[in-house]
Every structure is written in structure tokens, then in C-alpha cells.
Amino acid sequence: MKDIILKAENISKQYRLGQVGTGTLSHDLNRWWHQIRGKENPYLKIGETNDRSKKGSSDYVWALQDISFELKKGDVLAIIGKNGAGKSTLLKILSKVTGPTFGSIKSRGRIASLLEVGTGFNGEMTGRENIYLNGAILGMTKKEISSKIDEIIEFSGCERYIDTPVKRYSSGMTVRLAFAVAAFLEPEILVIDEVLAVGDAEFQKKAIGKMQDISKGEGRTVLFVSHNMAAVKSLCNRGIVLEHGKVVFEGEVDDCIDEYLKSGNTNAHKKWDINEQQPADFIRLLEAKVIDVDDRVTFNHLIVNDIKIEFTYEILKDNQMFTHGLNLFNTQGVHILSSHDKDSESLEKPLKIGVHKKTITLPGKILAEGTYSCSFAIMRYSPFVVELHEMEVVGFNILEIKSDKTMRGDYSGRFPGLIRPLLKWE
Known part of the structure; x- marks a missing residue:
């Protein structure tokens, strides 16, 4: 058990559909009334599976339902599934950007997230200033960040623009710098969504090589979401397949890829x-x-x-x-x-x-x-x-x-x- 660095237990996330604010006061009052009487939230028992292709009858959907897994130090976990399967929602919960409706997450060490292009960057600040800002968010001291900053800038390939405000960066430059910050500031757990697809082929190759060094050489843990099965296969050793917010398969990465792809239109x-x-x-x-x-x-x-x-x-x-x-x-x-x-x-x-x-x-x-x-x-x-x-x-x-x-x-x-x-x- 001492090797377990991240443990997710029964993670579920419920969302309410419709316009924000419509009917929420009555629902909030109903939740409060149940709470003061010591009863369960009445809306946890309702809701439908998150199948975006079908019209449902409930205002509530479960983006995730009962997701459980454990990660050891050095594991590289692929989270794969179709659009709308719940991959990004799961990463946001693991990164503590949002909380689960119920369930728990236990982790040891710092978690660095790369969920969207420019996540955590201030557009008015320069690239160099954003490196220090992100490092501080991760709990690094200024001295620790300064010892890594030359490597970060070199890896990102943005040296000429490093003292220019980030709002003038292209999306590719932004994701290059964001990945370099996340990778070099030594988090124990690195969470990466599909953002690497924004980068060019050369940077994707560099990024995957760096993630391999992080996991195999430095023994850190990576959670990786991508629709690029070649990248998933080369990087990950385990995987889970999500469908409509539920885990439908868990195992070796090759088996996960097969399970995911054969669930499409292919049949005999x-x-x-x-x-x-x-x-x-x-x-x-x-x-x-x-x-x-x-x-x-x-x-x-x-x-x-x-x-x-x-x-x-x-x-x-x-x-x-x-x-x-x-x-x-x-x-x-x-x-x-x-x-x-x-x-x-x-x-x-x-x-x-x-x-x-x-x-x-x-x-x-x-x-x-x-x-x-x-x-x-x-x-x-x-x-x-x-x-x-x-x-x-x-x-x-x-x-x-x-x-x-x-x-x-x-x-x-x-x-x-x-x-x-x-x-x-x-």
C-alpha cells in the first residue's frame, strides 16, 4: 500500500441541465430541507446516464458514475473513450479544479495539471513571470524555480518570446510553455489532457519523450488523455476505457486500445x-x-x-x-x-x-x-x-x-x- 500514490474511490459527478438559475432556488431549498432533517440529498437518486446523443427525461445527468482505481509510483495511466465519455471531467476532479458529487480522492505529493491551453497562465504577464507564478502554485520556492528556468525555456522553444506577454503567444507556443512548466517543476503526479494535440509533430515527440523520462527515469506518475492511440501505446502501461461516465474496461494498455476501438462500427x-x-x-x-x-x-x-x-x-x-x-x-x-x-x-x-x-x-x-x-x-x-x-x-x-x-x-x-x-x- 505504501507505493499507492493516487487512489480514487467511487468518484461520481452529477450536473444539472438547462439554463443556469432556472428552477435552482426550489431545488436548493429542497436540498436544505432534507439536510436539516438528516436525510440524503434527494437529487442523488435521480439522473440519467450521460449519453449526449439521446434526449432524456431528467434534468440531471451523471457525467461520472462510481469510478475507482489505484495508481502506483511510476504508473502511466491512459484514460480513453469517445467524446463526452467523462475523461476531462475525471481529470478536473483529480486535479481538484472541481469536486465530485460524491466519492473520495487520496493522493501523496504535488499534482500538476495541463487541462486546457494556457490553464493557470495570466495573459498580461510574460512567459518568464508565468513560469514563476505556476511554480508558486505548485508549491515551489523561487530558488527551486530559478534552478529549472533555463531548462524550461529551452525545452519550450519560446526563448525569443519569453519576456513577451503570454496573450501575444499562439496556442502552440502557449501549450509548449505550459507543458515545459508542468514537466520540469517536478510534480509527483502529472495530469495531461488532449492539449498536446495543439503542438506540432516535433513538439509532440519531445513531450512524449519527456513524459517517458518522467515516469520511467524519475518514477513519477502520469495520467494521460488522448485520442492518439499511437501516443497512448508508446507512453502508457495501463489504461481505463470510459463510456457514458462509467469504466467499461481496465487493464493493460494494448487490451484497452483494442476494447475502445472495437466498440466502434467494426463488426463481422x-x-x-x-x-x-x-x-x-x-x-x-x-x-x-x-x-x-x-x-x-x-x-x-x-x-x-x-x-x-x-x-x-x-x-x-x-x-x-x-x-x-x-x-x-x-x-x-x-x-x-x-x-x-x-x-x-x-x-x-x-x-x-x-x-x-x-x-x-x-x-x-x-x-x-x-x-x-x-x-x-x-x-x-x-x-x-x-x-x-x-x-x-x-x-x-x-x-x-x-x-x-x-x-x-x-x-x-x-x-x-x-x-x-x-x-x-x-
Whole structure:
């Protein structure tokens, strides 16, 4: 327990919808009446899940519900989820910008937060003055700040403007300086929201490298919110997935990324609406499905088994010469492979008007465990033209039996790499 540096227990946050001030006096009086009689706040028992896409019947919503987790010194926790899932609300509560409706947070040491561009900066003060201001807020002495100020300025890349008021900074310059202050003034816990997306590619690389140094080299704890799954994967060792204010998954960061991304539109079966507008006038996509070794439509497949992907389409016009293409992507958007049907009959002679099928077989023991999505293309040659290219048509999940000692030995973690072929060693 002595290694636990941050502990969140049953954190919940309720908000009231509507215009500020409308009807609040009656609600405040009702809360007060319950309080003096020693009863619970009546509005804690009402409220709906925070699903912003649906119209509800209650004026109260739960932005967060019963969030609990523990962090050890040196942990880097990813908090991932869709927009509106409650990520920023959770970070604001952990940073003590706002309080929870109920629940408790216990922490040891200083917490530095980078929640929005320029958080805690005074626009009328210079960059140098803001460094001292933020350091003082974090509890640093002037001597401690002065010993770090040259490193902060150099890292931020704002040396030429450091004695200029911050209100004249661009958003990128502001976030560079804000991150440098938060990272170099040595908080025990560093809380970072999506703000790094404001910076350019070079600064994002520097920032992620610095966070890795903070966590691994200096043993400090980082909480990181980002929609950039590559950054999350390279930086974090653990993660939680939020959905509508609730934790739906917690575990290793790779598993969290898979859980988050496979909760989107990817599934093993898709049917196109007959009235749906399609890109090419000579062909209509009808159906796509992922099939296992028992000819069932299945999302989950064992790593040793073949997988079939079947596309059904209808030819609408005579004399069409074309071929087919498949692209495969992992959850980070990495393009794993492309395959074109170079032996297609439709390259030699046109297919008849009517319904046709094409099936691609992905051999077992080649793809690494994880979640994948497929795109489907129709192309012409001489000259080469892509007539249609449908992204994320269907998807599937590769699983490995972790008790299989023949492939894994005693190793129970996740293997690195994009593919897992069983190569011959001599």
C-alpha cells in the first residue's frame, strides 16, 4: 500500500441541465430541507446516464458514475473513450479544479495539471513571470524555480518570446510553455489532457519523450488523455476505457486500445441498404461477412485458424471489366496488407448481370492477436481507376489461447509486432 500514490474511490459527478438559475432556488431549498432533517440529498437518486446523443427525461445527468482505481509510483495511466465519455471531467476532479458529487480522492505529493491551453497562465504577464507564478502554485520556492528556468525555456522553444506577454503567444507556443512548466517543476503526479494535440509533430515527440523520462527515469506518475492511440501505446502501461461516465474496461494498455476501438462500427457482418447511394453505377455492394472454420459468421477467431472474408455484390450493367482489392488495418490505423485479385475472371471477360460472390482466405498463424478492420475496393486496369473503396466494411478479432504452452511457454503477456508467422528455424 505504501507505493499507492493516487487512489480514487467511487468518484461520481452529477450536473444539472438547462439554463443556469432556472428552477435552482426550489431545488436548493429542497436540498436544505432534507439536510436539516438528516436525510440524503434527494437529487442523488435521480439522473440519467450521460449519453449526449439521446434526449432524456431528467434534468440531471451523471457525467461520472462510481469510478475507482489505484495508481502506483511510476504508473502511466491512459484514460480513453469517445467524446463526452467523462475523461476531462475525471481529470478536473483529480486535479481538484472541481469536486465530485460524491466519492473520495487520496493522493501523496504535488499534482500538476495541463487541462486546457494556457490553464493557470495570466495573459498580461510574460512567459518568464508565468513560469514563476505556476511554480508558486505548485508549491515551489523561487530558488527551486530559478534552478529549472533555463531548462524550461529551452525545452519550450519560446526563448525569443519569453519576456513577451503570454496573450501575444499562439496556442502552440502557449501549450509548449505550459507543458515545459508542468514537466520540469517536478510534480509527483502529472495530469495531461488532449492539449498536446495543439503542438506540432516535433513538439509532440519531445513531450512524449519527456513524459517517458518522467515516469520511467524519475518514477513519477502520469495520467494521460488522448485520442492518439499511437501516443497512448508508446507512453502508457495501463489504461481505463470510459463510456457514458462509467469504466467499461481496465487493464493493460494494448487490451484497452483494442476494447475502445472495437466498440466502434467494426463488426463481422454488414448488409447494405438496397436504397443506399453507392459510388459506382455498374455495381452494388450487398453484403460482407467474416466466417470462421465452421462456416459461422464470427467476430472472434483463434490465432491458429484460417479466416474467410466473403463479399457479395450485384453487377448492374453489361461488359464491365474489373478486379477486386482488400486492405487490412489494425486498431492504430496501420495498413497491415493489401491483396488484389490478379487472377479474377472479370479481368479477362465481363461478369454477367446478377449477384456474385468473392471470398478471401487469411491463413492462420500469420496475424498477431488484436482487432482488425477490412476495406474492399473495385478497380479497373488500363488505365488504372479505383471505382469504389469502402473503408471499415467488416472486422474481426484474433485471440490466442494463453494456456497453450506449445506457442507461449510460460509467457502470458502480449507479443510485440504486427504479424506472428511461425517461421522455420534451421
